[in-house]
Amino acid sequence: MNFKSIITCVSRSIFITLLVFSGLVRADYPESSVNYVVPFSPGGESDVTARHQQPFFKKIFDEDLVISYKPGAGGAVGWSQLNSMKGDGYSIMGINLPHIVIKPLQKNVGFETQDLVGVYMFHYTPDAIVVKEDSPFKTLDDLVAFAQQQPGKLIFSGSGKGSANHLAQVRFDEMAGVKSTYVSFKGTGKAVAALLGKQVSAQWGFTSVGAKHEGKVRMLAVATEARHPRFPDVPTFKELGYDLISGAYRGIAVPNSAPEHVRQQVSRMIADINSDTEFRQRMENDGMLLLDIDYDEMSAFVAQKSKEYIAAAKQAGVIK
Amino acid sequence: MLEYLFQALTPLNVMLALAGVVAGTVIGSLPGLTATMAVAVLVPITFTMPVTSALIMLGAIYTGAIYGGAYAAILLNTPGTPSAIATTFDGYPMAKRGDGDLAVTLACLASVVGGLVGGLFLLLLAPPLAEIALAFGPSEYFWMALFGLTLIAALSEANLIKGLIGGCFGLLLACVGSAAVSGDIRFTFGSTTMIGGIETVSALIGLYCIPVLIDLVSEPGRHLNVTGEQRGYRFREAIAISWRGKFNLIRSSIIGTFVGILPGAGGSIAGLVSYSEARRAARDKSLFGKGAPEGVQATESANNATVGGGFVPTLVLGIPGTPPDAVILGALMVHGLRVGPDMFNSGGSIVYTFIFGLLIATLLMLPAGLLIGRYAYRFIIAIPKALLVPSVAFMTIIGAYSIRNSISDVFIMLILGVLSWVLNRFGFSPSPIVLGLILGRIAEEGFVQSWTIGAATGDLFGMFFERPISMTIIAAITLGLFYPLMAKQIRLKRVQQELVE
Numbered sequence: 001m002n003f004k005s006i007i008t009c010v011s012r013s014i015f016i017t018l019l020v021f022s023g024l025v026r027a028d029y030p031e032s033s034v035n036y037v038v039p040f041s042p043g044g045e046s047d048v049t050a051r052h053q054q055p056f057f058k059k060i061f062d063e064d065l066v067i068s069y070k071p072g073a074g075g076a077v078g079w080s081q082l083n084s085m086k087g088d089g090y091s092i093m094g095i096n097l098p099h100i101v102i103k104p105l106q107k108n109v110g111f112e113t114q115d116l117v118g119v120y121m122f123h124y125t126p127d128a129i130v131v132k133e134d135s136p137f138k139t140l141d142d143l144v145a146f147a148q149q150q151p152g153k154l155i156f157s158g159s160g161k162g163s164a165n166h167l168a169q170v171r172f173d174e175m176a177g178v179k180s181t182y183v184s185f186k187g188t189g190k191a192v193a194a195l196l197g198k199q200v201s202a203q204w205g206f207t208s209v210g211a212k213h214e215g216k217v218r219m220l221a222v223a224t225e226a227r228h229p230r231f232p233d234v235p236t237f238k239e240l241g242y243d244l245i246s247g248a249y250r251g252i253a254v255p256n257s258a259p260e261h262v263r264q265q266v267s268r269m270i271a272d273i274n275s276d277t278e279f280r281q282r283m284e285n286d287g288m289l290l291l292d293i294d295y296d297e298m299s300a301f302v303a304q305k306s307k308e309y310i311a312a313a314k315q316a317g318v319i320k
Numbered sequence: 321m322l323e324y325l326f327q328a329l330t331p332l333n334v335m336l337a338l339a340g341v342v343a344g345t346v347i348g349s350l351p352g353l354t355a356t357m358a359v360a361v362l363v364p365i366t367f368t369m370p371v372t373s374a375l376i377m378l379g380a381i382y383t384g385a386i387y388g389g390a391y392a393a394i395l396l397n398t399p400g401t402p403s404a405i406a407t408t409f410d411g412y413p414m415a416k417r418g419d420g421d422l423a424v425t426l427a428c429l430a431s432v433v434g435g436l437v438g439g440l441f442l443l444l445l446a447p448p449l450a451e452i453a454l455a456f457g458p459s460e461y462f463w464m465a466l467f468g469l470t471l472i473a474a475l476s477e478a479n480l481i482k483g484l485i486g487g488c489f490g491l492l493l494a495c496v497g498s499a500a501v502s503g504d505i506r507f508t509f510g511s512t513t514m515i516g517g518i519e520t521v522s523a524l525i526g527l528y529c530i531p532v533l534i535d536l537v538s539e540p541g542r543h544l545n546v547t548g549e550q551r552g553y554r555f556r557e558a559i560a561i562s563w564r565g566k567f568n569l570i571r572s573s574i575i576g577t578f579v580g581i582l583p584g585a586g587g588s589i590a591g592l593v594s595y596s597e598a599r600r601a602a603r604d605k606s607l608f609g610k611g612a613p614e615g616v617q618a619t620e621s622a623n624n625a626t627v628g629g630g631f632v633p634t635l636v637l638g639i640p641g642t643p644p645d646a647v648i649l650g651a652l653m654v655h656g657l658r659v660g661p662d663m664f665n666s667g668g669s670i671v672y673t674f675i676f677g678l679l680i681a682t683l684l685m686l687p688a689g690l691l692i693g694r695y696a697y698r699f700i701i702a703i704p705k706a707l708l709v710p711s712v713a714f715m716t717i718i719g720a721y722s723i724r725n726s727i728s729d730v731f732i733m734l735i736l737g738v739l740s741w742v743l744n745r746f747g748f749s750p751s752p753i754v755l756g757l758i759l760g761r762i763a764e765e766g767f768v769q770s771w772t773i774g775a776a777t778g779d780l781f782g783m784f785f786e787r788p789i790s791m792t793i794i795a796a797i798t799l800g801l802f803y804p805l806m807a808k809q810i811r812l813k814r815v816q817q818e819l820v821e
Contacts, residue, residue: 042360043646051654072516073498107505110512161503181776189639197454
């Protein structure tokens with residue numbers, strides 16, 4: 001071994017050591033299990049998506065993604081405690097739009113939207129109007145025509161108030177110039193049960209409802225930019241003349257004490273899971289659409305979505 | 321059908337069923353660790369298994385956890401899971417007088433019967449039964465919750481006014497936090513710790529267990545009476561009692577199955593309804609609440625029957641019947657399995673293998689449950705008070721914390737606990753409060769939804785009073801409330817007639 005190579009070797013290792021100690025590169029992140037807090041009850045859709053990520057996290061990083069729950073007040077209980085957790089990148093929490101925008105505007109819920117450091121939005125479940133298979137509404141036009149003739153008599157079930165479903169209903173009513181009635185249920189499961197049991201005439205649900213209850217329900221339109229790959233036959237609202245792109249967006253946040261490089265690390269970690277083709281396949285099969293909004297794009301994205309949500313929520317009387 | 325039984329009987333599946341039942345029983349026996357938690361915690365280890373084995377294991381954990389809840393209810397007066405609330409009514413008095421071993425064995429037998437009945441309904445009638453879940457709309461849930469609230473009258477015969485006051489207090493507690501339907505935030509007095517509302521399980525632990533702990537410290541003497549020497553399982557005695565109470569067991573199991581089918585009702589209501597039915601049917605009602613074995617049999621068979629019942633909408637409709645079902649459904653989605661009526665036709669292999677697996681797990685609960693129950697009983701009676709109190713106190717704190725990983729739930733639990741102890745001194749029992757807390761939310765949800773729909777269609781009266789199932793429930797409420805009065809009248813008339821003659 002000649003002198004030169006020894007020098008390069010030593011200098012390289014010094015360089016790498018420096019990098020590691022300065023925290024610029026932590027190639028070994030995550031080096032232990034990561035705690036993933038879902039601020040909703042086990043079994044909800046936020047939990048299911050986290051469960052989808054779990055095995056791929058294990059596969060890619062060979063560490064465990066440990067899921068725990070902090071449900072209460074539509075996520076607010078968890079989010080109000082996020083910043084008291086350790087900002088070392090080993091505690092992360094799911095965040096949901098529109099919840100994190102609407103909740104703090106309704107009342108003091110212990111956090112503000114800008115307190116939450118979102119690092120990645122990894123998917124959204126598009127809103128959709130769902131009817132029963134044997135419903136007289138064959139197209140969106142049928143449904144709109146009924147709503148025009150009988151104001152208020154078109155009854156939708158949906159998950160939650162001030163939620164993605166509810167705001168979509170408000171925005172759609174405005175776009176179509178109709179008046180419908182929205183009945184809030186606790187969770188998508190109960191809203192589907194109300195639809196299948198004919199307690200309501202239609203549901204403001206998600207594409208995931210169309211996927212899960214295929215054969216029993218029909219989607220009239222989905223609130224996506226282009227047709228959903230899983231449902232090539234279902235038109236988008238956009239093609240039918242309503243500029244509605246909405247849904248429940250899910251992402252990952254870290255405590256605000258997390259330094260910049262940790263935020264980037266977590267963002268990359270979620271991106272790595274998102275880039276797994278099998279993961280993408282599974283999520284799309286369930287009716288979800290993957291998104292890749294990383295840490296750098298996050299604040300612009302939330303700001304833009306907030307504008308839409310706040311306008312609709314004011315319209316709905318959910319916030320003042 | 322039989323080939324599915326054999327598929328379920330592979331050594332791996334039987335082993336997983338046994339492991340699941342044992343794990344579930346142990347977790348469920350700790351106050352605050354609910355069946356939902358037991359299943360959620362153990363979901364990741366099923367990811368590497370084949371789908372049917374994973375399902376069998378999750379079902380076994382679930383059924384075990386529901387049974388395990390009986391231990392804490394009987395031996396510590398603390399419902400380990402909400403399903404076991406009504407088990408405390410007679411289970412704890414039995415344990416107090418020295419029949420804890422008998423109560424645990426009876427609970428095991430009842431749980432097995434309930435689990436088998438629920439499982440058989442699931443096996444034979446799942447698709448048609450799922451229609452019942454759909455027939456229940458908002459107004460039906462509202463009336464059902466009201467029906468549940470009328471049980472306060474049955475539970476507080478000694479002092480109806482105090483029972484009603486307790487029930488109203490529970491209803492008030494149910495209003496705290498964000499509202500069931502509208503999401504409005506109420507009665508938090510500006511504090512952000514209260515926005516999540518009063519968590520049911522931590523409230524249960526506080527209301528039932530803390531008074532027991534305070535009494536243990538303040539009163540001399542043993543926690544549970546032990547008469548004479550150890551009597552083993554008292555299995556024969558338990559079999560004899562179970563045989564005598566076979567109608568009670570079957571009735572309670574059927575109630576449990578049907579309540580389990582209704583999404584959002586759950587084991588706590590199943591236990592309460594079957595308890596009050598058992599009491600209504602009993603010849604000697606005076607024993608209820610003072611250690612009647614029928615009370616334990618009714619609730620324990622009913623809550624285990626909800627397991628099979630709850631799987632009906634879960635597997636047929638993809639709508640979870642109970643909270644643990646929601647977790648299992650989520651796990652199935654991760655396994656890439658689609659549930660639906662097709663599962664019972666073309667894709668029958670998975671679902672029928674699972675149902676047989678669930679039945680096998682229920683049968684395995686007999687030996688496993690008896691054994692664990694015996695150790696739990698011995699442990700509780702053998703351990704000195706100075707050790708028992710701190711360890712139970714520790715468990716209450718862990719339990720209250722672990723539901724939502726929230727320290728404020730622990731404080732709420734402690735405050736309610738002390739309050740409950742004080743109220744006990746004045747003759748208020750915790751059960752009406754708990755009924756108000758649990759049923760208040762269901763009633764509110766159903767009422768607001770029915771009102772919204774009724775107002776939109778312009779038929780409020782019809783929405784509430786003209787739907788066939790609602791009318792049936794209203795009839796049951798009226799009968800339940802006025803039957804004691806009518807019975808009195810009838811008896812009076814008879815006496816008068818006899819006098820005339």
